[in-house]
Amino acid sequence: MPQPNSPSGPLEAEIRERLTAAFAPARLDVNNDSATHRGHMGDDGSGESHFSIYIEADAFKDRSRLERQRMVNHALGDIPGERVHAIAIKAEAPGIVP
Template sequence: MTNRSERIRTTLTQAFAPEDLDVVDDSARHAGHAGHAGASPEGETHFKVRIVSKKFDGMSRVAMQRAVNDALKSEFESGLHALNIRASAPAG
């Protein structure tokens, strides 16, 4: 069984074919905060994602974040509480 971090990485890779992708489980920093109650001991409720993809070319920051959130809809429905997104198109 894959963990949420691996599922997020796989989903974003399939959706956006990123040139660069970092997925970090930031759940430990949110212990005791909303969305953490009842979480598994492994955490997996709060993540940071940095993604660079040509598919974001010409999109606004809001549009890029919406696209990432939409791609991860099933993760939000299954316990993902918060996602810090830094999305961009490649420079140049």
């Protein structure tokens, strides 16, 4: 079961691949938070049920927070809500202090 700061699991790798392909981000942090949710609702035992994402890309310039969230969710396709219980997303344009 993947743990924080361990090699990524297949779903984490897929998240990185999809976001990199869609946005060519200047910065991308994908954190597997599943271990902190072990035994809670949505924990499917896979070790890849909860993630947090920080992504910085030019595509987000002049977009509202809601538009950026929708763009990321669209790029992730069937992952949010179907293959992963929860994803926290922070999406910014370069030069924005998070």
